[in-house]
Amino acid sequence: MFALHNGVTTLNCQPSVLPNQPGPGNPNYDITGITGVEVGSDTYVYFTDKGGRLSLWLMGTTQVVLVNPAVDTVRLRGIHALNQNVLLTAGGTVAGTGQRIRAYIGPTGAAGTTQIAEASSATVFANAVWMGATDKACAVGDKGSVWRWDGNATWASATAPVQGGDPVVDFSSVSMRYDKASQMNLVNDQCYMVDASSSGKLKRWTPHGWAKDVLLPAGANVPLRDIAMNPLGNEFWIVGDDSRVFHFPEP
Numbered sequence: 001m002f003a004l005h006n007g008v009t010t011l012n013c014q015p016s017v018l019p020n021q022p023g024p025g026n027p028n029y030d031i032t033g034i035t036g037v038e039v040g041s042d043t044y045v046y047f048t049d050k051g052g053r054l055s056l057w058l059m060g061t062t063q064v065v066l067v068n069p070a071v072d073t074v075r076l077r078g079i080h081a082l083n084q085n086v087l088l089t090a091g092g093t094v095a096g097t098g099q100r101i102r103a104y105i106g107p108t109g110a111a112g113t114t115q116i117a118e119a120s121s122a123t124v125f126a127n128a129v130w131m132g133a134t135d136k137a138c139a140v141g142d143k144g145s146v147w148r149w150d151g152n153a154t155w156a157s158a159t160a161p162v163q164g165g166d167p168v169v170d171f172s173s174v175s176m177r178y179d180k181a182s183q184m185n186l187v188n189d190q191c192y193m194v195d196a197s198s199s200g201k202l203k204r205w206t207p208h209g210w211a212k213d214v215l216l217p218a219g220a221n222v223p224l225r226d227i228a229m230n231p232l233g234n235e236f237w238i239v240g241d242d243s244r245v246f247h248f249p250e251p
Contacts, residue, residue, distance in 0.1 A: 029053070033079035033089070033128075037106070044107055048076035048089055056107055066108065074100065078128035078173075080137070081106070088115075088149075090139050092125030099126040099141055101155060115153055127171060130191070132178030132231070138191035138205070140171035146193065146205055160193075160203055161210055169195035173226040177233030187233055200224030200240055219244060 033048040045057045052074030054067035076091035084106040091100050101115040126147070129139040135151030144160035162168055174193040179185040191205045192214070199221045204211040222241040229236030238246040 032077045035079050035081050037081055037084050039084065044084065046079055046081065046087055046106060048079045048091070050075055052076050052091065054089060054104060058107065067104070075125065077125065080130050082131050082134055086134065088129045088131060088137055090126035090129040090141070099124050099145070101126055101129065101139055101147070115149070115155055128173045130174045130176045132176035132189065133180060136176065136178055136189060138174050138176050140174040140193045142170045144168050144171065146171065146191070148191070158205065167197065169197040172196040172224060175227045175229045175236065177229065177231070179232055190233065192227055192229065192236070194224035194227045194238055196223040196225065198223060202238065217246060220246060
Protein backbone atom coordinates (compact mmCIF):
# COMPACT_ATOMS: atom_id res chain seq x y z
CA MET A 1 0.00 0.00 0.00
CA PHE A 2 1.24 3.51 -0.77
CA ALA A 3 -0.12 7.05 -0.97
CA LEU A 4 0.90 10.45 -2.29
CA HIS A 5 0.66 13.72 -0.40
CA ASN A 6 1.68 17.19 -1.56
CA GLY A 7 1.57 18.97 1.81
CA VAL A 8 -2.03 20.18 1.56
CA THR A 9 -3.91 18.90 4.60
CA THR A 10 -7.19 18.49 2.72
CA LEU A 11 -5.67 16.48 -0.15
CA ASN A 12 -6.92 12.97 -0.83
CA CYS A 13 -3.70 10.93 -0.65
CA GLN A 14 -4.92 8.57 -3.38
CA PRO A 15 -4.03 5.30 -1.63
CA SER A 16 -3.23 2.49 -4.02
CA VAL A 17 -1.37 -0.81 -4.31
CA LEU A 18 1.36 -2.01 -6.62
CA PRO A 19 0.25 -4.33 -9.45
CA ASN A 20 0.46 -8.12 -9.48
CA GLN A 21 -0.09 -8.55 -5.76
CA PRO A 22 -0.33 -12.19 -4.58
CA GLY A 23 -3.11 -11.48 -2.10
CA PRO A 24 -3.65 -9.81 1.29
CA GLY A 25 -1.16 -10.65 3.99
CA ASN A 26 1.63 -12.00 1.79
CA PRO A 27 4.79 -10.48 3.30
CA ASN A 28 6.92 -10.93 0.18
CA TYR A 29 5.41 -7.83 -1.40
CA ASP A 30 5.45 -5.41 1.53
CA ILE A 31 6.93 -2.11 0.33
CA THR A 32 10.36 -1.53 1.88
CA GLY A 33 11.68 1.58 0.15
CA ILE A 34 10.53 4.61 -1.84
CA THR A 35 12.26 7.44 -3.68
CA GLY A 36 11.00 10.12 -6.06
CA VAL A 37 12.60 11.89 -9.03
CA GLU A 38 11.22 14.96 -10.79
CA VAL A 39 11.76 15.27 -14.53
CA GLY A 40 10.27 18.48 -15.87
CA SER A 41 6.65 18.49 -14.72
CA ASP A 42 6.58 14.71 -14.17
CA THR A 43 7.21 12.88 -10.90
CA TYR A 44 8.59 9.34 -11.06
CA VAL A 45 8.20 7.35 -7.84
CA TYR A 46 10.21 4.14 -7.43
CA PHE A 47 9.47 1.38 -4.91
CA THR A 48 11.25 -1.71 -3.64
CA ASP A 49 9.55 -4.60 -1.86
CA LYS A 50 10.44 -7.71 0.12
CA GLY A 51 9.97 -9.84 -2.97
CA GLY A 52 12.95 -8.13 -4.60
CA ARG A 53 10.88 -6.16 -7.11
CA LEU A 54 11.62 -2.67 -8.41
CA SER A 55 8.45 -0.81 -9.40
CA LEU A 56 7.70 2.58 -10.94
CA TRP A 57 4.72 4.86 -10.57
CA LEU A 58 4.66 7.81 -12.96
CA MET A 59 2.08 10.15 -11.48
CA GLY A 60 -1.17 9.94 -13.41
CA THR A 61 -0.41 6.54 -14.94
CA THR A 62 -0.60 2.88 -13.93
CA GLN A 63 2.13 1.44 -11.73
CA VAL A 64 4.66 -0.76 -13.54
CA VAL A 65 6.91 -3.52 -12.18
CA LEU A 66 10.33 -2.94 -13.79
CA VAL A 67 12.27 -5.79 -12.20
CA ASN A 68 10.58 -8.99 -11.02
CA PRO A 69 13.03 -11.68 -9.87
CA ALA A 70 12.14 -15.31 -9.29
CA VAL A 71 10.13 -16.00 -6.13
CA ASP A 72 12.17 -16.22 -2.92
CA THR A 73 15.51 -15.35 -4.50
CA VAL A 74 16.03 -11.69 -3.58
CA ARG A 75 14.96 -9.32 -0.82
CA LEU A 76 15.12 -5.55 -1.33
CA ARG A 77 15.04 -3.31 1.73
CA GLY A 78 15.80 0.18 0.44
CA ILE A 79 16.25 2.48 -2.55
CA HIS A 80 17.53 6.00 -3.24
CA ALA A 81 18.18 8.14 -6.30
CA LEU A 82 18.95 11.74 -7.23
CA ASN A 83 17.97 11.35 -10.88
CA GLN A 84 16.96 8.62 -13.30
CA ASN A 85 20.50 7.85 -14.44
CA VAL A 86 21.29 5.78 -11.34
CA LEU A 87 18.87 4.08 -8.92
CA LEU A 88 20.63 2.33 -6.04
CA THR A 89 18.87 -0.52 -4.23
CA ALA A 90 19.94 -2.36 -1.07
CA GLY A 91 19.03 -5.84 0.10
CA GLY A 92 20.28 -9.40 -0.05
CA THR A 93 19.87 -12.81 -1.58
CA VAL A 94 17.73 -15.52 0.01
CA ALA A 95 20.20 -18.24 -1.00
CA GLY A 96 22.68 -16.87 1.51
CA THR A 97 25.24 -15.18 -0.73
CA GLY A 98 25.09 -12.01 1.31
CA GLN A 99 24.24 -8.38 0.77
CA ARG A 100 23.11 -7.16 -2.61
CA ILE A 101 23.55 -3.57 -3.80
CA ARG A 102 22.44 -2.95 -7.36
CA ALA A 103 22.41 0.02 -9.72
CA TYR A 104 19.56 0.46 -12.20
CA ILE A 105 18.70 2.97 -14.90
CA GLY A 106 15.19 4.42 -14.82
CA PRO A 107 12.51 4.71 -15.97
CA THR A 108 12.96 1.30 -17.63
CA GLY A 109 14.84 -0.45 -14.81
CA ALA A 110 17.40 -1.55 -17.40
CA ALA A 111 21.08 -2.36 -16.95
CA GLY A 112 20.80 -3.67 -13.43
CA THR A 113 24.35 -4.31 -12.22
CA THR A 114 25.32 -5.85 -8.91
CA GLN A 115 27.82 -3.72 -7.03
CA ILE A 116 30.71 -5.40 -5.20
CA ALA A 117 30.59 -4.93 -1.44
CA GLU A 118 33.85 -5.61 0.38
CA ALA A 119 33.92 -8.13 3.23
CA SER A 120 30.64 -9.69 2.19
CA SER A 121 28.96 -12.16 4.54
CA ALA A 122 26.19 -14.65 3.92
CA THR A 123 24.49 -13.51 7.12
CA VAL A 124 24.53 -9.77 6.40
CA PHE A 125 21.88 -7.91 4.40
CA ALA A 126 22.10 -4.28 3.30
CA ASN A 127 19.07 -2.52 4.79
CA ALA A 128 19.22 1.04 3.43
CA VAL A 129 21.13 3.24 0.98
CA TRP A 130 21.41 7.02 0.47
CA MET A 131 23.02 9.02 -2.34
CA GLY A 132 24.63 12.33 -1.41
CA ALA A 133 25.80 12.99 -4.98
CA THR A 134 25.68 11.17 -8.29
CA ASP A 135 28.92 9.39 -7.37
CA LYS A 136 28.69 9.39 -3.56
CA ALA A 137 26.58 7.09 -1.39
CA CYS A 138 26.46 5.13 1.85
CA ALA A 139 24.67 1.90 2.67
CA VAL A 140 24.07 0.22 6.04
CA GLY A 141 23.05 -3.25 7.09
CA ASP A 142 22.96 -6.02 9.65
CA LYS A 143 25.57 -6.56 12.37
CA GLY A 144 26.85 -2.97 12.26
CA SER A 145 27.88 -3.22 8.60
CA VAL A 146 28.36 -0.05 6.55
CA TRP A 147 29.55 0.60 3.01
CA ARG A 148 30.72 3.69 1.12
CA TRP A 149 30.55 4.27 -2.66
CA ASP A 150 32.54 6.67 -4.85
CA GLY A 151 30.99 5.82 -8.21
CA ASN A 152 32.99 2.66 -8.85
CA ALA A 153 31.56 -0.86 -8.79
CA THR A 154 33.24 -1.71 -5.48
CA TRP A 155 31.89 -0.38 -2.18
CA ALA A 156 34.39 0.06 0.67
CA SER A 157 33.16 -1.54 3.89
CA ALA A 158 33.56 -1.03 7.62
CA THR A 159 31.95 -2.12 10.87
CA ALA A 160 30.66 0.21 13.55
CA PRO A 161 32.70 0.13 16.77
CA VAL A 162 31.10 -1.49 19.82
CA GLN A 163 31.44 0.38 23.10
CA GLY A 164 31.60 -1.37 26.45
CA GLY A 165 29.04 -4.12 26.75
CA ASP A 166 26.84 -2.80 23.96
CA PRO A 167 25.67 -5.50 21.53
CA VAL A 168 26.35 -5.42 17.81
CA VAL A 169 23.32 -3.76 16.23
CA ASP A 170 21.49 -3.92 12.92
CA PHE A 171 21.43 -0.54 11.20
CA SER A 172 18.01 0.37 9.83
CA SER A 173 18.55 3.61 7.88
CA VAL A 174 21.21 6.03 6.64
CA SER A 175 21.49 9.56 5.27
CA MET A 176 24.51 11.37 3.78
CA ARG A 177 25.52 15.01 4.10
CA TYR A 178 26.76 16.52 0.86
CA ASP A 179 26.87 20.20 -0.07
CA LYS A 180 26.73 20.16 -3.85
CA ALA A 181 27.44 23.91 -4.02
CA SER A 182 30.73 23.45 -2.16
CA GLN A 183 32.46 20.18 -2.96
CA MET A 184 35.29 21.03 -0.55
CA ASN A 185 32.92 21.50 2.38
CA LEU A 186 34.19 19.57 5.40
CA VAL A 187 30.72 18.13 6.08
CA ASN A 188 30.66 16.31 2.76
CA ASP A 189 30.60 12.51 2.71
CA GLN A 190 29.52 12.21 6.33
CA CYS A 191 26.99 9.42 6.81
CA TYR A 192 24.47 9.39 9.67
CA MET A 193 22.79 6.11 10.58
CA VAL A 194 20.30 4.79 13.12
CA ASP A 195 19.81 1.28 14.45
CA ALA A 196 16.89 -0.91 15.44
CA SER A 197 18.15 -1.95 18.87
CA SER A 198 15.84 -1.62 21.87
CA SER A 199 17.36 1.80 22.57
CA GLY A 200 18.30 3.09 19.13
CA LYS A 201 21.37 5.25 18.59
CA LEU A 202 22.54 7.77 16.00
CA LYS A 203 26.06 7.25 14.67
CA ARG A 204 28.22 9.31 12.30
CA TRP A 205 30.74 7.81 9.89
CA THR A 206 33.12 10.30 8.24
CA PRO A 207 35.66 9.69 5.45
CA HIS A 208 38.28 9.65 8.23
CA GLY A 209 36.57 7.18 10.55
CA TRP A 210 33.89 7.04 13.23
CA ALA A 211 32.95 10.21 15.08
CA LYS A 212 31.61 10.39 18.62
CA ASP A 213 28.02 9.17 18.90
CA VAL A 214 25.41 11.89 18.43
CA LEU A 215 23.38 12.33 21.61
CA LEU A 216 19.64 11.81 21.25
CA PRO A 217 16.79 12.93 23.53
CA ALA A 218 15.79 10.67 26.40
CA GLY A 219 12.67 9.70 24.46
CA ALA A 220 14.78 7.86 21.89
CA ASN A 221 14.70 4.69 23.97
CA VAL A 222 13.01 2.65 21.23
CA PRO A 223 14.15 1.02 17.98
CA LEU A 224 14.78 3.71 15.36
CA ARG A 225 13.52 2.96 11.86
CA ASP A 226 14.44 5.82 9.53
CA ILE A 227 16.49 9.00 9.14
CA ALA A 228 16.40 11.71 6.48
CA MET A 229 18.11 15.09 6.21
CA ASN A 230 18.51 18.03 3.91
CA PRO A 231 21.75 18.10 1.87
CA LEU A 232 23.53 20.48 4.25
CA GLY A 233 22.75 18.27 7.22
CA ASN A 234 21.53 21.16 9.37
CA GLU A 235 18.02 19.74 9.57
CA PHE A 236 17.01 16.11 9.84
CA TRP A 237 14.24 13.82 11.01
CA ILE A 238 14.33 10.48 12.80
CA VAL A 239 11.36 8.17 13.37
CA GLY A 240 11.06 5.15 15.64
CA ASP A 241 8.67 2.74 17.31
CA ASP A 242 5.74 3.94 19.44
CA SER A 243 5.22 6.85 16.99
CA ARG A 244 8.41 8.59 18.16
CA VAL A 245 9.52 11.45 15.90
CA PHE A 246 12.63 13.57 16.43
CA HIS A 247 13.42 16.75 14.50
CA PHE A 248 16.75 18.52 14.75
CA PRO A 249 17.85 21.24 15.46
CA GLU A 250 14.83 21.41 17.73
CA PRO A 251 15.69 20.33 21.30
